[in-house]
Amino acid sequence: MADRVRVQLLVAGRVQGVGFRFATVDEGRRLGLRGWVRNLGDGRVEAEAEGERAAVEALIAFCRRGPPAARVDGVEVRWLPWRGELEAFAARH
Secondary structure (H helix, E strand, O other), X not given: OOOEEEEEEEEEEEOOOOOHHXXXXXXXXXXXXXXXXXXXXXOOEEEEXXXXXXXXXXXXXXHHHOOOOOEEEEEEEEEEOOOOOOOEOEEOO
16 A cells, blocks of 8 residues: 655745646646645645655645746645545645
8 A cells, every 4th residue: 555645835935826826736636636725815825735655745846846937935844644535636715
């Protein structure tokens, strides 16, 4: 059985208004992850994802660089126990 994990990400920088959420949804779906991503009022983007560890680590790597118009200054990563409760990867408002 694959090593399944869950992660919470807080991404800081120029990450709102540059397609970051939608690029993250595309990447999460491409990686076969479940989860969500949303803008926060303080200018950061928050995401939660769960799935196989390698796929989650690939999503973290994507969030560290972001889409072309973004400028990522930092990513806080919080590992959580896998619960299997998240739905198909989507943007939240």
